[in-house]
Amino acid sequence: MAKVTLKDVARQAGVHVSTVSRALDPQKSQLVGDSTRARVRAAAVELGYQGDAIASGLRRGRTNTFAIVVADLGNPFIAPVLRGIENGLGGRGVMPLVAETQDDSERMEQVMHAVLGRRVDAVITTAARHGDEQLLRRIARQVPLVLAVRHLPDSGLSAIVHDDERGGRLAAEHLVSAGHRRIAQLCGPVNVSSFQERTAGFRSYLELRSIVSLEPPERAAFPTLQEGQRLMSRLLDSLHEPPTAVFAHNDLMAFGALDVLKERGLSCPEDVAVMGYNDTQMTRYTAPPLTTIRLPGYELGRLAADAATMLIEAGGGATPKLTLPPVLVPRASTMDWSGSARRPD
Amino acid sequence: MAKVTLKDVARQAGVHVSTVSRALDPQKSQLVGDSTRARVRAAAVELGYQGDAIASGLRRGRTNTFAIVVADLGNPFIAPVLRGIENGLGGRGVMPLVAETQDDSERMEQVMHAVLGRRVDAVITTAARHGDEQLLRRIARQVPLVLAVRHLPDSGLSAIVHDDERGGRLAAEHLVSAGHRRIAQLCGPVNVSSFQERTAGFRSYLELRSIVSLEPPERAAFPTLQEGQRLMSRLLDSLHEPPTAVFAHNDLMAFGALDVLKERGLSCPEDVAVMGYNDTQMTRYTAPPLTTIRLPGYELGRLAADAATMLIEAGGGATPKLTLPPVLVPRASTMDWSGSARRPD
């Protein structure tokens, strides 16, 4: 089945290619006579004509394709975001070109190169890290760029993010009001805005209450389960006495922390309360169900898609920024802590 | 920053466009003199030249883009598969164009239309349903097509799948050998190969042991948590006495089943053992940890990418098919069933 082009349809319908082009373009089909339009459409259907988006893209300078650059497809939190983007795009006939940086700035550069070469109409990335400012600003001069989930303060780039500073504070408030005073946080990578802000928000509330935040000797290199395990081990090793509560910077790291607690014969929440972040799908099914901070990932994805669309239309005349609110979701992993009776708030 | 084309580089280097094209093409750069090549490259770097994959695609007839058509990005099992595909493609400079059908055959048709129009070099889909044979065979005549995860028996299409018949049998063996006799399965959608085969494999082993499989009045419309809840409720409503073990066709449905059990005051595994399928990331953290069937999703993704590449090179002269083995992962959700002492095998 050789590929059918406008030319073939034109011959079949007995008109010129440009007429076919117009008749088949919803925007311009009105410019063509009723009878010819019908004839052209019939011919197109009969021959099974299918427009060539590549040729059209070359001519029009628009590909109806957005690049979605994520850090890690394996992180369950990314699925709803992707889905939101996909759904936000679908209606407009735009399709997502997906790439993964694996949280590596070099790969980020390669990926950006690859997507720019494909002449995407916009780029949405959830993979920004501090240090990428220069690269991303350069990219943003060539194509509308939206930061999602992670932003780059003072970069002047559009960003749709969650209020992670607030999320960190919510976590701290929750733990403190449950009576905890020996509190630690397992921090995600230092060069990612989300984790920096969670750290800061959490710490600032503790300081407000004059509580010292216990912290492991280092931060996670990646926000993964394995790193959660590693940090929790190091934390326990570095203290004479375990903390009574731990705030992990995402749910995966919290699960890693739970592993280590169990391994060492500590129970959650009786000995150590644990909370996560993101409220990924499974948190309510774990043992114990995990207290966490819920972020509207799907919503954020849709809004990022909208922002990218706006950016295209505005032609540089706007930089949409939005910060979505997190919500505390209290569950058993921070309830009924045995120490709360002994040391009431 | 206006876009830099071959023409600009040619002018800067003082050569003809076609020379630039050759000098910059790794395949043909040998055909051009050493000094000119150096000059051209210098000019390209200086101007920040970046090839236009759209124009190149139009001319060459290859876009270095594969379409990945999935049913549901929200299903956690799809993440490792996507990741495997992405990694399998990355090395070859190919990028994935991702689309979601939401398990709707009509949307499948639209999506296929959209990706064909984008002149992708190949299509990998994990969203095939019985009833899609005709559509997909038509697509396969126009572009190399690989079915992944779900296949279409007798369609003659390439397929990289898991051995779900075997997986179903493993599940049945496990439950029976734990002493269960009142066993039910919560079946996924009837028109999807994976679930049909899980159903068949499970049933065939029970028949072998002369055990009647209890089943809810209907199957799930989608393999989701909500449907798992619904089916479990209907199952319990339809029986005088609950089953002692339930095989859910994926982990999500199993979690739904657990919800309902808890709601009704039944405990797992003491009253009812539950097992899932897929071994998604969270199964070891749930309460109780979920017995499940592990599938090599990442591997399957990589192999599907390879198969698609092969298909392109073979030009229709091959239809790679592969079936990957599942593995039983026993955990607490099917252990220490209280009835096993009373009715030993």
Added chain:
DNA sequence: TTGTATGCGTTATCAT
């Protein structure tokens, strides 16, 4: 309302 001509950026083919 329809047809003509031209170009989007690249590459293959031919010629030099």
Added chain:
DNA sequence: ATGATAACGCATACAA
């Protein structure tokens, strides 16, 4: 070893 030219399929400015 390099240059000239045409063509990939489509869309637009312009002419009729």
